[in-house]
Amino acid sequence: MDIVANVLVGLVAALHAYILVMEMFLWQKTPGMRFHGFDAELARRTAPLAANQGLYNGFLAAGLVWGLVAADPTGFRAQVFFLSCVVVAGLYGAVTANRRILFAQALPGALALAAVLAAG
Numbered sequence: 001m002d003i004v005a006n007v008l009v010g011l012v013a014a015l016h017a018y019i020l021v022m023e024m025f026l027w028q029k030t031p032g033m034r035f036h037g038f039d040a041e042l043a044r045r046t047a048p049l050a051a052n053q054g055l056y057n058g059f060l061a062a063g064l065v066w067g068l069v070a071a072d073p074t075g076f077r078a079q080v081f082f083l084s085c086v087v088v089a090g091l092y093g094a095v096t097a098n099r100r101i102l103f104a105q106a107l108p109g110a111l112a113l114a115a116v117l118a119a120g
Contacts, residue, residue, distance in 0.1 A: 002119045004115050004119070005079075005112070005115035005116045005118070005119040006068060008108070008111060008112035008115050008116075009064055009067065009068055009079055009083070009112050009115075009116060010064075010068060011108065011112070012064055012083065012086060012108050012109055012112045013060075013061045013064035013065050013068070014061075015061075015104075015105070015108060016057045016058070016060045016061035016064070016086070017057075017058065017061040019053075019054065019057040020054045020055070020057045020058040020061065021054075022035065022054070023050040023051060023053050023054030023057065024050070024051045024054035024055065024058075025054075027043055027046070027047050027050040027051070027054075028040070028043045028044060028047055032050075056089075060082055060085060060086055060089070063078060063081070063082035063085075064078075064079065064082045064083070064086075066078050066082075067079035067080075067081075067082060076116065076120050079112075079113075079116045080113065080116060080117065080120075083109050083110075083112050083113040083116060084113065086105060086106070086108075086109030086112075086113075087106050087109040087110050087113060089105065089106075090102060090104075090105030090106025090107070090109055091106050093105060093106075094106060
């Protein structure tokens with residue numbers, strides 16, 4: 001079960017690294033605008049907000065990687081903390097921004113959290 005938990009945590013970390021890239025570097029470019037359905041003007045006006053969100057997603061990814069490489073009990077605790085943050089952020093985003101965030105962020109985070117807790 002440790003391997004499954006570690007793979008899921010790694011995938012959630014990779015997802016948040018991808019979100020960082022989309023929000024910080026590709027927001028005003030074709031991939032970012034197409035993904036969010038924004039036109040160039042809306043992307044330009046919201047770019048500072050997106051970059052801030054991207055930075056926070058990067059912190060989540062970094063925390064999850066730290067949890068993977070740190071020895072227990074620190075690694076386990078870091079994984080539980082940062083996955084809990086991912087789930088809360090995903091639930092909040094689903095309620096306030098877009099329902100698909102529930103499936104794109106909260107669900108993977110919850111599955112990884114369940115696997116980590118089961119393995120711990």
